[in-house]
Amino acid sequence: MRLSTKGRYAVMAMVDLANTSQGSPVALADIAERQEISLSYLEQLFAKLRKGGLVKSVRGPGGGYLLAFPSDVTRISDIILAVDEPIHTTRCAAGSPAGCRTNRSRCLTHDLWEELGNQIHLYLSSVTIADVVHRRVLGTSGLVLRSPAKASAVAAE
Amino acid sequence: MRLSTKGRYAVMAMVDLANTSQGSPVALADIAERQEISLSYLEQLFAKLRKGGLVKSVRGPGGGYLLAFPSDVTRISDIILAVDEPIHTTRCAAGSPAGCRTNRSRCLTHDLWEELGNQIHLYLSSVTIADVVHRRVLGTSGLVLRSPAKASAVAAE
DNA sequence: ATAATTCTTGACCGGTTTTCTCGGGTATCA
DNA sequence: TGATACCCGAGAAAACCGGTCAAGAATTAT
Numbered sequence: 001m002r003l004s005t006k007g008r009y010a011v012m013a014m015v016d017l018a019n020t021s022q023g024s025p026v027a028l029a030d031i032a033e034r035q036e037i038s039l040s041y042l043e044q045l046f047a048k049l050r051k052g053g054l055v056k057s058v059r060g061p062g063g064g065y066l067l068a069f070p071s072d073v074t075r076i077s078d079i080i081l082a083v084d085e086p087i088h089t090t091r092c093a094a095g096s097p098a099g100c101r102t103n104r105s106r107c108l109t110h111d112l113w114e115e116l117g118n119q120i121h122l123y124l125s126s127v128t129i130a131d132v133v134h135r136r137v138l139g140t141s142g143l144v145l146r147s148p149a150k151a152s153a154v155a156a157e
Numbered sequence: 158m159r160l161s162t163k164g165r166y167a168v169m170a171m172v173d174l175a176n177t178s179q180g181s182p183v184a185l186a187d188i189a190e191r192q193e194i195s196l197s198y199l200e201q202l203f204a205k206l207r208k209g210g211l212v213k214s215v216r217g218p219g220g221g222y223l224l225a226f227p228s229d230v231t232r233i234s235d236i237i238l239a240v241d242e243p244i245h246t247t248r249c250a251a252g253s254p255a256g257c258r259t260n261r262s263r264c265l266t267h268d269l270w271e272e273l274g275n276q277i278h279l280y281l282s283s284v285t286i287a288d289v290v291h292r293r294v295l296g297t298s299g300l301v302l303r304s305p306a307k308a309s310a311v312a313a314e
Numbered sequence: 315a316t317a318a319t320t321c322t323t324g325a326c327c328g329g330t331t332t333t334c335t336c337g338g339g340t341a342t343c344a
Numbered sequence: 345t346g347a348t349a350c351c352c353g354a355g356a357a358a359a360c361c362g363g364t365c366a367a368g369a370a371t372t373a374t
Binding site: 003008011012015016019076108109111112113115116119120123124127132133135137 | 160165168169172173176233265266268269270272273276277280281284289290292294295
Binding site: 004005006009037038040041044058059060061062063 | 360361362363364365369370371372373
């Protein structure tokens with residue numbers, strides 16, 4: 001799961017769309033103005049969102065985009081996965097987990113990155129567009145560690 | 158909290174260092190070879206790690222680097238913070254939260270990114286170098302949501 | 315019909331950031 | 345004094361980001 005500004009823009013736009021649309025299509029130009037994102041760039045993002053099945057488009061005058069699902073169904077992770085092609089965090093991951101095994105201590109960190117990816121995905125999967133619109137994003141320490149090792153040390157930052 | 162290859166390299170190197178060193182200094186050239194990272198680049202990373210107080214250096218023949226603390230004390234988040242200068246994820250965050258308030262629906266996503274950063278930091282703070290060396294990284298779903306909204310939907314990826 | 319509106323698609327580009335290299339230092343030890 | 349290994353700053357190479365441009369297709373209003 002990649003985290004770039006592209007993904008952030010897409011989420012901002014989708015939240016804006018959910019927040020603005022009352023069942024009727026919203027033109028990209030409107031979203032572009034409100035969110036201060038260039039129209040051409042938004043077009044690229046929504047092309048991917050449409051391919052991902054997250055929005056529907058309505059052409060012609062009065063047209064625009066609509067959410068394909070109610071805002072409490074689409075999760076933030078869906079949006080980011082739709083616009084940001086995945087990244088290889090482990091250097092050995094996809095193609096050849098072989099090189100991982102041959103070199104003894106090489107990929108000690110492999111599990112770490114994989115698990116971190118899981119954590120991020122888990123969090124972004126727990127938040128829907130509706131949650132963001134209604135500011136229902138969990139406050140700090142919304143998550144609880146199963147084994148709270150050194151939980152106190154966290155504050156030391 | 159930023160997540161780049163630079164941070165990953167630093168973590169790989171620190172884990173290798175912890176795994177190799179038996180109290181005696183480890184030369185960067187050795188780490189560079191094992192982890193397949195260029196020596197010159199490693200030198201840059203360790204310069205920052207040294208400034209951050211995470212490692213000690215020993216010059217001259219037989220010299221190298223040593224962990225400044227036992228491996229179960231240094232957390233992964235410490236390493237990443239030492240080498241990757243922080244980033245502004247929200248575009249309005251640091252300098253002027255003003256622009257955030259004036260534009261009504263502009264920064265609905267602000268809280269989301271902030272909270273995501275917290276989640277990542279929280280996880281990386283819960284893992285120490287020793288945890289990685291001994292493969293004590295939590296398996297999937299090591300975290301439990303306080304309010305498990307749509308927990309089932311996560312599997313649908 | 316036809317014109318206006320809006321999405322659709324794909325190629326391309328300049329600037330910034332990130333990653334990495336190079337070359338020369340400096341401390342330390344045999 | 346020479347070999348080892350850290351130390352440091354200037355840049356080159358590559359990737360990425362945010363954006364532009366242009367041509368086209370579908371739909372609706374007139």
